[in-house]
Amino acid sequence: MLISVILAQGRPLTTTELFVIGSxxxxxxxxxxxxxWxxxxxxxxxxGWLLRWGRGGWSFPASRVxxxxxxxxxIVLGVLMIGxxxxxxxxxxxDYFFVGTVFWLILGVCIALRDYSLHRNSKDE
Known part of the structure; x- marks a missing residue:
């Protein structure tokens, strides 16, 4: 919410804002x-409401992974914002940072699909 208000103003985040939001x-x-863990x-x-992928009708529970x-x-976003x-x-x-970011996003999609598969298989039983 705070970030969207600041970005709607059309200015970059200040050092203090980056530090606070990153923290x-x-x-x-x-x-x-x-x-x-x-x-x-x-x-x-x-x-339980926090441990879900998505909101509304298409929401499904997330696993520990x-x-x-x-x-x-x-943690990574916080450290990058503080930095x-x-x-x-x-x-x-x-280039390596970009490749790592794309890998991290693809990993997140794979984990979400895994959790969805676990959710669908548990309902079938």
Missing amino acids: LFLLSGMALAYGT FHWKWMQKRL GMTYSGLTG GGMKWKPPVDR
Whole structure:
């Protein structure tokens, strides 16, 4: 919400905004990954609405693998945003960074398809 309001103004994020939003992404990704690894049953019971792919009628439950992917994505985005606020440039060739980003997105689609397949197979039984 905050990012969409700032981007609607047509200006780039300031250093402070990048640091704050990146910190929120980093902390929420760490909390999600920690909860997925060590408190899965508790999260399923109390935060079931959070452990899903999509919203509305086409929503389906995510597995531990899917939630770990989501947590790691939040961690990576948070670190990149904090690094961007600090004017840090990763010591990686831009082409390799692009290939890594595309690989990460394809991996997310594959994990979502895996979770959907698990969901469909569990309903058939």
